Amino acid sequence: MTDYRFLRACRREPVDVTPVWIMRQAGRYLPEYQKIRGKNSFLTMCKRPELAAEVTIQPIERLGVDAAILFSDILIPVEAMGVPLEFHEGKGPILGKEIRGQADVDALAVPDPADKVPFVMEAIRILRKAFEGKVPLIGFSGLPFTLASYIVEGGTSRNFIKLKTLMYQAPDVFRALMGKIAKTVVAYLNAQIEAGAQAIQVFDTWAGILTPRDYETYALPYTREVVGSLRRDGVPVIHYANDCAMLLPAIRTLPVDVIAVDWRIPLDRAAAEVGQNVALQGNMDPTMLFLPPGQIEECVRDVLRRGQSAASHIFNLGHGILPPTNPEHAVAMVEAVHRLGRKG
Ligand code: CP3
Secondary structure (H helix, E strand, O other): OOOOHHHHHHOOOOOOEOOEOOOOOOOOOOHHHHHHHOOOOHHHHHHOHHHHHHHHHHHHHHHOOOOEEOOOOOOHHHHHOOOOEEEEOOOEEEEOOOOOOHHHHHOOOOOOHHHHOHHHHHHHHHHHHHHOOOOOEEEEEEOHHHHHHHHHHOEOOOOOHHHHHHHHHOHHHHHHHHHHHHHHHHHHHHHHHHHOOOEEEEEEOOHHHOOHHHHHHHHHHHHHHHHHOOOOOOOOEEEEEOOOHHHHHHHOOOOOOEEEOOOOOOHHHHHHHHOOOOEEEEEEOHHHHHOOHHHHHHHHHHHHHHHOOOOOEEEEEOOOOOOOOOHHHHHHHHHHHHHHOEOO
């Protein structure tokens, strides 16, 4: 097996060049994605392994990144739990099950991935064959807090009133929901590893809406349960939370290999928070890709320089690439990382 620089950096081993990939690298900013998306709904693309595989491969060819991430969505296992899911143009996901009490949690399933989402594992198997020797494949899942936020709010939210009201006023119901999601996520990720995922990234997009204390009380225990229950067998685990700066003292207690951070905290300060026993991933502001390539290069240089404070650094954006991004600017960023990130 090829010793990929992305996997080496996850393990904090020396690399020739800083590895780079982009969150949401398969997506609407790519015309070749739009072409397939024009003929299929987003959920159809997630559920047809040959389509999911095709769009997973697109950014590898176009950008020359050092890792592939499976094309899917964090809400796929939520639908498998029995929550109706739709995506509406411009509105994001809409979930159709209210959680008012314990009975609503009891009605949710802990799905068997082989039975309910076999297309995910099938896409992984197709991709492993397609990529052999070329790039490693990252599998992923949302973490319980972020998935609970989508279920309880019924979609994306601004103030998370329903979620926080449930959490504070019915903590037993909230905890029952979190426990059920955690079991679902463990089975889902272990099935991805078994199918061939070579690294796992777990997403806690909304963790940053909590105070550090509430994060430790209501979210962290379930993340710990998830990452502690993975049959990893050498598969590195990357933890991503958006708006994570205040949460790093808690996140660094997790048994993960890589902590991915958003752009709001400079990487040298993040390194000072998390120490030298974990790698860092990130964290260029996705908006910087709207600047001319010369200025993008300056941003890359700054992120790389700060990343040298970490035990190991994987270059990425601080959140997903934005749909109006010019693909050529993403290419320029990857090229700059590979040119400026050469070691020794
Ligand atoms: O990174 C990748 O390229 C892999 C695929 C991937 C997608 N979503 C594809 C996608 C991954 C890893 C995700 C994760 C995801 N999905 C997260 C966590 C990461 C983050 O951004 O914080 C979240 C919160 C979701 C939920 C979700 N799915 C949202 C909020 C949206 C945007 C809705 C919109 O209309 O913009 C999606 C849809 C989605 N997921 C798209 C893609 C490519 C766009 C779908 C389309 O083609 O219309």
